[in-house]
Amino acid sequence: MSQKSPLSQEPRIVGFLCNWCSYAGADMAGTSRICYPASIRIIRVPCSGRVDPILVAKAFAMGADGVLISGCHPGDCHYVQGNYFTRRRFAVLRSLLDFLGIEKERLRLEWVSATEGQRFAQVVADFRDQLLQLRGAG
């Protein structure tokens, strides 16, 4: 499972973005006309804490090259603590996936605020580069 897409294709990234910060950040990138790779498919969620590990397991099982989970910076969560729980959960999930053969670099957690359109574009571009590198490596 978790097959990576063929070399000729763009990597497939599934992005779970929280409604309050990161989705608005992606929106900011759009309204500011900042280019970022089309590799990412964005799914809007109420909070990064909403992202159930099942969804991540499913994304990988169905052929995603990478999964990005992005939420408000620590301390800025709209629901006060959601992203702290997310951080713990995904630190462990990453390591479980790694043990299963899905390189931990393929699951990313990033904090992007509503004003950081530039940063969002950078995050996606970096992630894509990293996925291409991983694919090249093996």
Add this chain to the structure above:
Amino acid sequence: MEELVRQKARELLSTRQLECVIGWERASDGLTSRPFFAYTPEEADRLIYDQTCVNSLAKFLVDKRNKNTAIVAKPCDTRAINLLLLEKQIKRERVYIIGVTCAGMREVSFGYMGEKLQAKCLLCPQHNPVVYDFLVGEPVAEEAVRSYEDLAEIDARTHQEREAFWQEHFNRCIRCYACRQACPGCYCQQCFVDQLDPQWVGIRIAPQENHQWNTVRAFHLMGRCIECGECQRVCPVKIPMMLLNRHLLREVESKFSFQPGLSPETPPPLATFKPDEDLGI
């Protein structure tokens, strides 16, 4: 020890308002054991305790949560009881725990009892019950350090090899959910794989779905698995899922200095956080 267990069970059944004593009895093959519920003082004489009592009985307490029960519990079973107490699935005042010390359970297969201990017992970090009302057996010395040498074989592989290894195992899964039924931590009234709306995981028995099931089952026991080994023991196709459980145990120990089942109070690692921790993510 066995006689002491019977004595105590008899005494409890004749002096207290108890539904039953949960323990083991000799199975019909005359060699192995099976779970047994003693409802009367006479039935208490059928209880046994020896190196064949491998089943974890703690989960039965969840079914009996509204009754007063007593249970014979090995050290790993007492860790399961702590887990259930911590997660508020059972009430301490309703359970009387007859703790038994443990020298490890032996491998048994069809009419033959081996000399070898069960794999989980060779790795077991806890030989004395961690919670009990009455202790049977002399406390034994504990080895202080845990070892994860069983994981080295997987650690040494490349990601591609790991993926192939697990895929080969997961492909055999027949989705019988025996691993879940046997697990003291899997008491959810509706498991995510049984839900149809939303359907978290497809019900097809196929590589993709099997992968999701096995991954998420392991993850749900993260910081909760008390290493009773029941999941792997009951798996009809022998998927080595203890490797996953133990990898997660290693993770919670190194990241959060947490060992499941040692206390009925310490909050589990995913139910808490430290604002400024660095988890390398």
